[in-house]
Amino acid sequence: MLEALGTTISPDLLVQALTHRSFAHEHPGVPHYERLEFLGDAVLELVATETLFARHPDKSEGELAKMRARAVSEDSLSAIAKKKLHVGPYILLGHGESEQGGAEKNSILCDIVESLIGATFLEHGIDEARAVVHRLIDETLDEVATEGPALDWKTSLTVKAHKLGKGEPVYHMEVSGPEYAQVFTARVSLGEDGTVIGEGRGSSKRKAQLAAAEAGWKTLG
CATH class of the missing domain: 3.30.160.20 (Double Stranded RNA Binding Domain)
Known part of the structure; x- marks a missing residue:
């Protein structure tokens, strides 16, 4: 997983980035990933925006917004979590969430991608986080330019x-x-x-x- 990210994350921060609220609820005092997800979401939006802005000087603000929304959507990020990071087995889930297949839920997988980006930013700063985002979504950013109605x-x-x-x-x-x-x-x-x-x-x-x-x-x- 870290090899696919192309970076390092300290053990404590990595565990937090992989901890769902349901696990933290069953283990009081254990931090979960939602604050890291919040941070990673902002970094992801920034990098996706600056990349699309530079690559498509002919596109309007509305077109760029649709392309960005598609590139960072739940479907796109969960696919990255499954196919590039193979992160499912490492997610810490509460008993009930685990029984319900939480490690395969697109919503949780999407959150995990964002929390890992947030953890990278905390550990190494914006340049390393930007590099990680490019490794994860550059292919998707290329694809969204050809998606037609799927953009919105x-x-x-x-x-x-x-x-x-x-x-x-x-x-x-x-x-x-x-x-x-x-x-x-x-x-x-x-x-x-x-x-x-x-x-x-x-x-x-x-x-x-x-x-x-x-x-x-x-x-x-």
Whole structure:
């Protein structure tokens, strides 16, 4: 895992970066990764933004924002966690979360990537953290320039619905699960019809709506 990151992280900080809140809840006093995730998210956004800005001088602010959102999305980062870092076996989870397959959940894997970036920043500073981010997401940053509607499924669904003479997408939300591992479910319909054309789940309202919009876009053909 550290070899794939291309850096070193002190043992204590590395353990924290891999510790989910559910494990910390069962072991009082053990720090979990959420503060590191918060820090890593900011570093990731910065590096992705400056890279896209430099590589695509012809793109508008809106286009760059969509490319960045796709590059640092839960789907993209969880794929990196699985395929590049193979981090699943190292994540410290509470008993219940572990039984529910937490080590394979995209939301947790995404968090871990961000927390490792945050830990790198704390240990070595911005230059080393920037290098780690480039190792992890440069391929993704190249790919997002060619993804078309996948860059922003909600906008793409709205545009397609309008072209087909249908109503505005309406999203209906539900939340389930414990506070430390909430699951958001979104269902999207068009206008006043009420017929659900897409459903999606995620660790946030936005992620669930994006997944539902993608399903809805594909339903419309």
